[in-house]
Amino acid sequence: MTHTSDYDLVILGGGAAAFAAITEASRRDLSTAMVNTGLPIGGTCVNVGCVPSKHLLAVAESGAAASENPFDAVRYPEEPTVDWAAALNDTDELVERFRQENYVDIAEHFEIDIYEGYGQLVDDTTIEVVDGADEGARITGEKALVATGSSPWAPPIDGLYDVDYYTSETILEERDLPESILMLGGGYIALEWGQILHRVGIDVTVLQRSDRVLSDMEGQLGREMQRAFEEEGIEVITGNDFQRVRTLAADGGAEAIQSGVAVETTIDGDERTVTGDALFVATGVQPNSEGIGLETVGIETNPDGTIRVDEYFQTTNPDIYAAGDVIGEPELETVAAKEGNHAVKNAFGNEGVSIDYDAVPAVVFTSPEVAAVGTTELEYMDEHGTCSCRTVQMADVPRAKAVENTDGLVQVVKHHETDEIVGVHMVGPRAADMIMEATLAVTFGLTVDDIIDTVHPFPTFSEAFKQACQAFRRDISMMSCCIE
CATH class of the missing domain: 3.30.390.30 (FAD/NAD-linked reductase, C-terminal dimerisation domain)
Known part of the structure; x- marks a missing residue:
């Protein structure tokens, strides 16, 4: 049964941009509600991004302490080991605590109504929950904010979609790691996760399309990181022209079982095949902008799917604003929060605030x-x-x-x-x-x-x-x- 509630501000999304927005809205005594679509409340950063990855980086660093020790005076009686399943259990507990203290409790403090389920914009500033726990609920605001974030993106490489692979989200569910992993990508997600996995005992090979890792940053940084990784024992192969990804199948009787993966690539004109037990795709993110009713309410998107906004985070529908990863780079938690804050200031205070991304x-x-x-x-x-x-x-x-x-x-x-x-x-x-x-x-x-x-x-x-x-x-x- 459909029922509609009216608010000053309604938000589609439940991550950093959304929570910065409700904080600013509360300061202005605005009534606010959000539809948390996708990940659990808190969005990417707390659930599958900053919090778990930085915790696991610290775990992996401690695990590598003996091999990385530069001092002759310090001796380890034996090599430390990392229990990966235990590390993920600790990570889950940390994430749950962060989610409760930094998001759930905050929403309760600000008396925000949270609707759980998949939300769509159905009529100007009206959001309907079309699937999930609160299916049928409709919330309408004077203004609306779209803050649906982003998800891991896989490039259109022949055969890739037919292969099982990890992402920065699914790896957090894997308690039994393979012996070797091919890391597709050379950005910050690939490097952070590549080092985590290497330091917990996995043989990691990083495959980057451009001629250096961290290709969006100053050239010296990528070259220095490649040198450091290779010195640590992580193989880095750059300049790839990926041709095909395929499985290495083992005899499974009636049907084949994936027992490994092969990446067929061309480097400087030479064909090469790189193999490993598993594949990790870390080639960037894509905005969560499809299927949320943007066209219905007159919101235009850019060719890459990001929502088109002006410098004040207003979409092509003047009553709807957007913030966070769904509007594009830089996809950073702190930037999303600042955008969400500024969107509310501009929507309700006409303050004309923007961000110097440089x-x-x-x-x-x-x-x-x-x-x-x-x-x-x-x-x-x-x-x-x-x-x-x-x-x-x-x-x-x-x-x-x-x-x-x-x-x-x-x-x-x-x-x-x-x-x-x-x-x-x-x-x-x-x-x-x-x-x-x-x-x-x-x-x-x-x-x-x-x-x-x-x-x-x-x-x-x-x-x-x-x-x-x-x-x-x-x-x-x-x-x-x-x-x-």
Whole structure:
């Protein structure tokens, strides 16, 4: 039986963008309801993204402690091992706790009505639950927000859809891992999961289409990560022109049983077949924009399926806004939250707030970590025909040398006339934490001299950023370890 309830704001989705929106709506005393479609409440980050992957990265790092130990004075009586099933059980408990404390309890605190099931826009700002626990419910708002997120995407490679494969979501359900995995893709998901699986004892081969991993980031970062991975024992094969994916079948009697997978590829004109026990597809995400009634209410999408919005997150239907992964890059939890917050401010306060995406940092939580913000060297050269850039190797940073953790580098890109910092790109220990100083520099137009004149604690990895700035002013090979 259909019943309709009226609210100020109705939301299709239940992840980061949705919860940032309900927080801002509550501050404005707006009545709000959401239809949680797809993943459990909390969306990608808490359920199958940031929380589980970062927990498992830490588990895997501890498991690899003996083999990664750089100190002769430290000895392990035996190699540590990782119980993968136990690790996933712990992950499930962590996710459940996060989901309850950070989402369910928050929704109750703000007195948000949550409808569970598959929702569709059926009439302007009306959402109907067409399947699931609350099937038949209809909610109507003065304004609506679409925040349905994204899902793993598999490229159109011949035979791929006929092969069983893992994604960053389904791997969390696999308690019994194979001995070897082929990782299709070379972005942050592929690298993070590739390192997790390698460090828990799986033979991992990364297959990347472009000529380097992390192809969307500064070139030095991808090359440094490939070197670090190969040094760790993870094979990285770049420059693939994928031709076909097929199963390696074992005799199963009446029907064949998949016992492995083969990727047929061409590299520099040479044909090659790479085999493994299983395949992990980590080639990006696609927006969850199909089947939710966008056409019915006049919302246009881009060729890649993302919802078309203006800089204020308003769709082509003026009463409906959209935020998060469903509107496209960058697909980051914190960006989705900021977009959801701004959408409500614009919808109900006409505040005209937007986001400077050039100042949004990106992080890859591998070991070493990767972090970047702002303009790359190549982008700057394309725009200005010149580049003023300096790079410092972590091997020259006192803290890195002291703790024998010297993988990585820091590159600074500055404006060739004003000396303002326009981009910072780094690989190394604590890069995920170090990038915030660089983000502030890019956001507020700080110059290299502003960073040089700021006292940094010694010895810290953060001195690498300062040292890269000093490289614009002096020969940094002729400095004492206490960088003045």
